[in-house]
Amino acid sequence: MTPGQPRPRSRTRRSRAARVAIVLAALAAVAALVAVAVVVVPLLLPPGPRPPFQLPVACGETWQLGTYPGHDDYDVDMFPTEGEAWGRPVLASYAGTVTEAGINGAVGGRTRENPQGPRGRGGGYWVKIDHGGRWETQYLHLLEPPPVRVGQRVAQGERIGRVGSTGNSGAPHLHYEQRRGWEKVETHFDGAASGITHDDREYTVKRTSNNCVAG
Structure with missing residues (x-):
């Protein structure tokens, strides 16, 4: 190239493209770091105070809470002391946001009409609710697909399912x-x-x- 001649356009374009690529890569890296921080930082914070949870069943009903060897520490199985269990309303213990609503494992074939049908695996139809402050509740072996969806805000006492025997349930x-x-x-x-x-x-x-506040 002789002095005074303009620089070739192809080289200028490549240089600009390289700078743009570097800027975009830097922005992507910053965005990734922000996304990780949004997820990780709350998990590193200590849990907040325990929410005022209520029994996840209808106001005034008395239920039997139980466990057995191999059930896992702190797991609770609930049975009504009066009336049939099938189809009883399952209520949110406290207000929160649904983070799971679907199938945990496999549903199986146990129904009200065929209570001795084949067992499934895991929790069957289930719901998990995030109550904030790193507190959550889980509700398993529901009768049918939950009437709530992931991301939905539910109130304390709102129906999130019905009692069933899906998953690994006897x-x-x-x-x-x-x-x-x-x-x-x-x-x-x-x-x-x-x-x-x-x-x-x-x-x-x-x-x-005492779950007496309707959603």
């Missing part, structure tokens, strides 16, 4: 858990501990629901 009941961070903890209802803790033996308690 009889219609509600399997229920409260979690703080990544850990299951003893369930509390209406400000009192349930008494269902370790699965070293089979035992039951009875509790009456």
Whole structure:
């Protein structure tokens, strides 16, 4: 190239394209870091105070809460003390956002009409709710696909399913858990501990629901 001649356009375009690519890559890296921070930082914070959870069944009903060896610590199985379990309303223990609503494992074939049908796997139809402060609740073995969806905000006392026997279930009941961070903890209802803790033996308690605020 002789002095005074303009620089070839192809080289200029390549240079500009390279600068644009570098800027875009930097922006993508920043966006990725922000996304990771949004997910990770809340998980590193200590859990907030326990929400005022209520029994996940209708106001005034008395249910039997139980566990058995091998059930896993703090897991609670719930059965009504009166009437049939099939189809009983399952209510949100506290307000929150649905994070799971579908099938956990495999549904199986146990129904009201065929209660001894083939078992499924896992929790069957289930719902998980995030209550904020790193607290969540889980509701398993529901009768049918949940009437709520992921991302939906639910109120305390709002119906999120019905009692069934899907998944690895021997009889219609509600399997229920409260979690703080990544850990299951003893369930509390209406400000009192349930008494269902370790699965070293089979035992039951009875509790009456004060979940009296309709969603």
